[in-house]
Amino acid sequence: MNAALHPQAGARRRLVLGYAGLALVCLLLFAAAGTDWQRGTRTLWDGLYDAVWNLGPPLLLGLTVWPVTKRLQSCSTAAALAGHLAGALAFVLAWLLLDWGSAAFFFGLDHANASAEQGLAWRAAGGVFGYGAMVAGFGGVLHARQAQAAALQAAQAERDAARAQAALVRAELALIQGKLNPHFLFNTLNSLLMLTRRDPGAAESALHTFSRLMRYVLDRSREPEARVELREELAFVRDYLSLEQLRLGERLRLAWAIAPEAEDAMLPPLTLQPLVENAVLHGIAPQIGGGLLSLAAQRKGDLLVLEVRDDGPGAVWPAPQTGRIGVGLDALQRRLQLDPSGRARLDIRTQPGAGFAVHVELPFET
Structure with missing residues (x-):
């Protein structure tokens, strides 16, 4: 034997x-x-x-x-x-x-x-x-x-502890993803409903854009630890912003500063969208004259650096009452904390009258 x-x-x-x-x-x-x-x-x-x-x-x-x-x-x-x-x-x-x-x-x-x-x-x-x-x-x-x-x-x-920890992280990521996706879809549907009442013709075109958004969300939500190229995430964000511009018109102004070499970087799906959504809903939409939304991405050494900034009213940070940052931003922050490299981080920079900026750093991987 x-x-x-x-x-x-x-x-x-x-x-x-x-x-x-x-x-x-x-x-x-x-x-x-x-x-x-x-x-x-x-x-x-x-x-x-x-x-x-x-x-x-x-x-x-x-x-x-x-x-x-x-x-x-x-x-x-x-x-x-x-x-x-x-x-x-x-x-x-x-x-x-x-x-x-x-x-x-x-x-x-x-x-x-x-x-x-x-x-x-x-x-x-x-x-x-x-x-x-x-x-x-x-x-x-x-x-x-x-x-x-x-x-x-x-x-x-x-090994058992490592497998258990990995399973726990996957479960937590799945929970975070489960919170993030319905939150995004709910807010986008609200925008479509408002657009339908105002401009039915534009709403039909917007529904085609929304179908692309749905395909992206459903494809990427199957694996909580999935990664996408930044260029895919940016295309998704552009579709989302096109819907918001149909609703807000010229009140939503955009500035893009995307370094070409940064577009190859891999990152978790729905990393930028919660930041963009927060900037639109809380920084630009409440203002009569709208505002400027700036998106930047660049490579710094072995890091991918992202920034989403608005010129809205800003805020006292952290929030004095609850200290919470909203479902989307909270879920993204928790997801970055679970990054296996331990190098992902999210910083918020704001004060009353100075706009709101979110700075994200991720390991640069292609």
């Missing part, structure tokens, strides 16, 4: 292979140390024989230390210490029995008894030391696995 499909089986196999490799290295080092390389009285085969006879049993028993270490790792310090003392005693006894049984099988009981008596102290000390070394090694493996698992869990938690 594929180890990627069964990570625990893959981890056990890597552990066994790693342990077998270390055991082989220990046997070879023991054999090399027991070989007389200069005089030749003990060959490498003699060293290997001694290595297998002396280290073979504890190395075979070493695999039983892994489950004990794993089980005791989650216990308290006192319980783990008691468990490992019992484990060391069992390891030593198992080594002695395995050593004695092998000697009895190959050389007889007398030889096995004599070897066990002579090597008892060495086997006991070596068993405790070997058990402790294996516990330390296996404990390191377990700690490394826990650290890796914790790191993976933390990374997964971060």
Whole structure:
């Protein structure tokens, strides 16, 4: 079976292979140390024989230390210490029995008894030391696995948090878009109704323009995080202003200052329209003589800078009673706050008698 499909089986196999490799290295080092390389009285085969006879049993028993270490790792310090003392005693006894049984099988009981008596102290000390070394090694493996698992869990938690945050931002953007579009459509329909009563012929032409506006709004509202080129947004704003000029006539004067290189920039749809709408409704329409609406766009370094300004009566800012800035402008400000780059911002500059200007900065993206 594929180890990627069964990570625990893959981890056990890597552990066994790693342990077998270390055991082989220990046997070879023991054999090399027991070989007389200069005089030749003990060959490498003699060293290997001694290595297998002396280290073979504890190395075979070493695999039983892994489950004990794993089980005791989650216990308290006192319980783990008691468990490992019992484990060391069992390891030593198992080594002695395995050593004695092998000697009895190959050389007889007398030889096995004599070897066990002579090597008892060495086997006991070596068993405790070997058990402790294996516990330390296996404990390191377990700690490394826990650290890796914790790191993976933390990374997964971060990814989950990022996905949740992204979903929250998308939901908020959709809510903002849902507030902005009906607000715009409602105000535009009101303008069309007023125009229908005044000039039915002009209203028919205006309805064609309104259909283009509707197509733009519906196309761009499907994805809250969608982006459009500034030239598309400007065409939309020109259609909107053409409707307002049918209603206001010469009272609505326009000034455009659009840098050609800025028209390639991408921005959220319906970024300019709420600003233009506010300027017309609150800065120009209430004045008997109308006013001038100025729109500017330029590139400054890696920023797209937009400005919508009117020469109307201005206002005390922020508004002293509610501090709110209207549905369209409020929705746009909130949407810019959710910009993933964190660099989008909206500034309002106004005072009584000095008009109203909104300054927007966005990362310049094409």
